[in-house]
Amino acid sequence: MEPILDIKGLEVAYGKVEALRGLDLCVGEKEIVALLGNNGAGKSTTVSTISGVVRSRAGTITAFGRDITAAAPWSIVERGIVHVPEGRRIFSRLTVHENLQVGGYTVRETATVDKRIKQVYELFPRMAERRHQQGGTLSGGEQQMLAIGRAMVAGPRLIMLDEPSMGLAPLVVAQVMDAIRSINEAGTSVLLIEQNARAALKVAHRGYVIDSGRVTLTGPAGDLRTDPQVVEAYLGA
Amino acid sequence: MHHFIQLVVSGLFVGSFYALVALGYSMVYGIIKLLNFAHGDIYMLGAFAGFTVLSVGAGALGGGLIALIAIMIAAMAATGTFGVILERVAYRPLRSAPRLSVLITAVGASFALEYGIAVAFGPNPQVYQIGVTGGTLNIAGARITYAQLAMMAIAVLLMIALDTLVRKTRSGRAMRAIAQDPKACLLMGVNVDRVIARTFFIGSALAGAAGVMAGAYYGKIDFLMGFVIGLKAFTAAVIGGIGNLRGAVLGAVVLGLLESFAVAYLGSEWRDVFAFGFLILFLTVRPTGLLGERVTERV
Numbered sequence: 001m002e003p004i005l006d007i008k009g010l011e012v013a014y015g016k017v018e019a020l021r022g023l024d025l026c027v028g029e030k031e032i033v034a035l036l037g038n039n040g041a042g043k044s045t046t047v048s049t050i051s052g053v054v055r056s057r058a059g060t061i062t063a064f065g066r067d068i069t070a071a072a073p074w075s076i077v078e079r080g081i082v083h084v085p086e087g088r089r090i091f092s093r094l095t096v097h098e099n100l101q102v103g104g105y106t107v108r109e110t111a112t113v114d115k116r117i118k119q120v121y122e123l124f125p126r127m128a129e130r131r132h133q134q135g136g137t138l139s140g141g142e143q144q145m146l147a148i149g150r151a152m153v154a155g156p157r158l159i160m161l162d163e164p165s166m167g168l169a170p171l172v173v174a175q176v177m178d179a180i181r182s183i184n185e186a187g188t189s190v191l192l193i194e195q196n197a198r199a200a201l202k203v204a205h206r207g208y209v210i211d212s213g214r215v216t217l218t219g220p221a222g223d224l225r226t227d228p229q230v231v232e233a234y235l236g237a
Numbered sequence: 238m239h240h241f242i243q244l245v246v247s248g249l250f251v252g253s254f255y256a257l258v259a260l261g262y263s264m265v266y267g268i269i270k271l272l273n274f275a276h277g278d279i280y281m282l283g284a285f286a287g288f289t290v291l292s293v294g295a296g297a298l299g300g301g302l303i304a305l306i307a308i309m310i311a312a313m314a315a316t317g318t319f320g321v322i323l324e325r326v327a328y329r330p331l332r333s334a335p336r337l338s339v340l341i342t343a344v345g346a347s348f349a350l351e352y353g354i355a356v357a358f359g360p361n362p363q364v365y366q367i368g369v370t371g372g373t374l375n376i377a378g379a380r381i382t383y384a385q386l387a388m389m390a391i392a393v394l395l396m397i398a399l400d401t402l403v404r405k406t407r408s409g410r411a412m413r414a415i416a417q418d419p420k421a422c423l424l425m426g427v428n429v430d431r432v433i434a435r436t437f438f439i440g441s442a443l444a445g446a447a448g449v450m451a452g453a454y455y456g457k458i459d460f461l462m463g464f465v466i467g468l469k470a471f472t473a474a475v476i477g478g479i480g481n482l483r484g485a486v487l488g489a490v491v492l493g494l495l496e497s498f499a500v501a502y503l504g505s506e507w508r509d510v511f512a513f514g515f516l517i518l519f520l521t522v523r524p525t526g527l528l529g530e531r532v533t534e535r536v
Contacts, residue, residue, distance in 0.1 A: 051423075051424055053420065053423055053424065073423040073424065074423065074427060074428045074429075076426075077425065077426025078426060082424070082425075082426075084424075085420070085421060085424055089418050089420070089421035089424075090421075091414045091417045091418060091421070093413070093417055094410070094413060094414060094417070098410055101407070101410055102410050102411065102414045102422070102425050102427070103425055105410075105411060105422075105425050105426050105427045106425075106426035150425065154425065154426060
C-alpha cells in the first residue's frame, strides 16, 4: 500500500550544524509510527521539516501523493498534516474553547469546527468542564490534551506529536497514550516522537530509531521492544 | 460647574481620537511586539488623504456630515492600504531580525513619511475645508457641536466594531493567538503573514479616521502633526497596558481628560508636560498599565 507520508534522503542543517543527514521514513494509512532517539538525534527537526517551519537542504517529502517539501506551513495543515509541538504551546491567554477554535482555523465551515470540538469534548471530558477557563490555568496533562484536541479540530489525516509525555506523571502518560490510540482507531495516522520509548512502543505499530540525523534501526514495534540494542539504549535493563 | 463639564466634553473628544490612534499602536505592538513609530505619521497621512479628497471633490461633496463620513472612509482606505505596504516592505523582511533593527526601521519610516508629505504638499500648514462648527448642543451648559458629536459617535462605533472583531471572530482569535505564539499559529494552519497584514490595515485605517477628525477639529494640518500624537498614543497605550485594546481606549480617555484639565487650570504649555510626565510615572510605577494584568501561567 502507498504510504501517506514518504520521506526520502532528507537533509537539514542549522548553519553548519547538520541535524538530518539523509533520513528516510514513511507512515502508512491508519498507522501509529514511533520515532525514537536521544536528545539531539533529529526527532523534532524531522517533524518541524514535515510541517514546513524548518526548511530542508536536500531530499523530498511526499504526502498523499503530492510533493510538500517546499510547501508553506498553513498549506500543509490544509492538506491534513498537523504537528503538535514539543512543550504543547497552547495559547495560555485564550480560553480552552478558543484554543480549539484556533485549531480549526483552516476549516471554512463553522459547523464542521463545532462538530469536531464536540468530538474533542467527548474524547477529553475534562476539556468540556474547563471550556471557559484560560489555557494557562490548566495542568500539564490537561494542556497536552488541549494541544492534541486543538490539532484534531483541523481534521488531520496524519497527526504528529512531539514528546507528548514530556514532564507528565506516569498515570497521565497512560491517559495520553490511550487518547492517541483512540484517535488512531477513529482513522487518523500518528507519527509519535518520544523519548519515553517504553510508552511509545506500547502504542505504536512500527518504529524508527534515529541517531545523528539518520535512521539506525526500524521495524515492527514488537521487534523493537525486544531488540537488544533498543533495550540497552532506550528501555534500560 | 459649566466650565468643568465643558472640560470633560473636550477631554472626551480629544480622548476619542487619541484612542483611535492608540488602538493601532497597541494592536501592532500586541501582534509583532513592534513599537511602530511611524504610526503617528499614518494618522498624519490620513489627515492629508482627507485633505486631498476635500480639495478635489469639495464641490461635489458639500460640507455636511455625509461629506465628512465620505472623507473619513476614503482616508481610512488610503491609510489602511499604506499600512499594509509599509509592513510588507519595511517590517516583514526584518521579522526575525533583532528588535532594535525593526525599531530603527520604524523611526526611518516615520521620517520618510513626514518629509515625503512635506515634499508633496509643501512644509506650510494646510487649512481643512471642513470643520466642526455649525449647530451646537448644550449639555448641562457645556457646548458641543453636532459635527463633534457625530465624530465621537463614529469613533465609538469603530472601537466597538474592533472589539467585537478581535473577541468574536476567527480573524480576531487568530490575532490574539499570534500575539501569544506565532509559531504555534503556523502549526495550526494560520497564515500568519496575512493576519499581520490585516492587523496593519485595521490599525492604520483607524489612525486615518483619527487624522481626519483632527483636521476637522483643529482646522489645520501639517506634515509634523503625527509626531506628538504618535507619542501620545504610545502614552495612552502604556497607561492602559500595551497590547490590551480596551486598555488603550481607557488610557486615551484618561490622557484626553488629563490634558483638558491641565490646559484649563495651568495653561496650554503644560499639556505635554502632563502627558509625558504621566508616561514616565506609569513606566516606573506600573509598567503593565491599568488593565495589563498578567494571568498566572502554569508550566
